[in-house]
Amino acid sequence: MSDLSPASETAIEFDQVCKSFGLRSRKHMVLNHISFSIPRGKTTVIAGGSGQGKSVILKLILGLLSPDSGRVLVEGVNVPSLGKRELRRLRTRFGVLFQGSALFDSLNVFENIALPLRERTKMSEDEIREKVLATLDQLELTGHDEKYPAQLSGGMKKRVGLARALQLEPEIVLFDEPTTGLDPVMTQEIYHLFDRMQKRLGYTAVIVSHDIPGVFDLADQIILLNKGEVDVFADSSEIIHSKKPYIREFAEMTMGESLPRPEKENCLT
């Protein structure tokens, strides 16, 4: 099983969290009393089918949604109990790369990356320029600073999104379906980039993805979501050797593995 770190090494913790959507008569339970921990400085992948609540978990971590019950702890602080101001302060510790990159259409690449620095720091324009250009260089985006998001390829948008997410030197970086819409070569390139940046900067990475098994190579921990419940694994081999039928089915469908049937089932047949 996963080598979960001791409590002090836990960056994020979900404790018996429930979340549903819709009004009373059409209530749909997405997360049903789920509990798990995300270790600090490691990469955790949250996987599962569509509509299983992967992105909901990210929104709960960021305080963009509130759970119906349970606790969402970030660095020991219960996010739903925070006021607006404390929540804003907590969010400065996060970087987020959105599914569609969420770049501001009316701002060019430089302005997009500089935005958090201009809004959240007292850095001078010269310092901002220096920092942004250094980041552009690190992410191989030099020379693209004047371009607008509409002029960028999918992979470049992701890199600009990552550059923006890393500007405030966050402790935790959340990736929401980061390779959606990219071809396999670009997907691998982006994963290598994530891995390189995570190792260089040492942040806690949480990657929500259905791009399996590609994303599993990055993972120090894998969380599988299924019908509102979770299972935690250290790596993909643990998933393959799981005895739970729905996890085996998931592994067969997503990883293309032809799995040996569990002993117990073999006996019965």
Add this chain to the structure above:
Amino acid sequence: MRLGDTALYVVSDLGHMGVFLFSALAGLFRRPFRFGEVVKQLRFIGAGSIVVIFFTALSSGMVLGLQGYYSLHKFGAEGMLGSAVSLTLIMELGPILTALMVTGRAGSAMCAEIGIMRISEQIDALECMAVDPFRYLISPKLLAALISVPLLTAIFDVVGIFGGYLAGVKLMGVSSGAYFNGMMQSVTNHDIRLGVIKSFVFALLLVWICTGRGYFVQQIRGAGFGAESVSKVTTQAVVFSSISVLIFDYLLTAVLL
């Protein structure tokens, strides 16, 4: 049960819109101020609307001049034309038609812009960067509208009165002196104040409703998803905003007249 759900939805929607308005107003006083964005919005909402306001005002004023002359002529009171045209424009038509024109031209654009930013997660991105989306996006639009709509209304009034002059004096032969003298005799500070108050309230209403609908595009029942939701909500915003302007016009007139 469906009735109960609808009632809950309406109450919750009104609550969200109330908090939205409060946050947008509070954003006006939060630092750092976005002067550049306010100027950009002044150019878009204010300067960009001058042409449409000019032609609407001119045609409205000319129609008022002709209709007024036709009605007043029956009683031999053509001399009151200046008074009738100016009071109608300053107290009613100026603020209302300006607000409706700005809603159609700039309000719809604001709603679509905010709606697209919402569905493409740009507003979520702002929140995740700990940037207040109200201060960053909504308040500059609100401030620009609060400045430009009263000024556009003033332009509407002046051009409308000139339109009435063209129709009444130049076409129908009413005395120029009687037209302007009637206007100066009848228009009081109170009438002008009423028009100014209305234009401020309408500016607040149209920005509130149009940006608010865009902001909550994903929570609006029956709006659908993606681009379709933005188009539906934009239509809804223009309709709600226009109806609200008309209702508040009556209420303000009843209270302040």
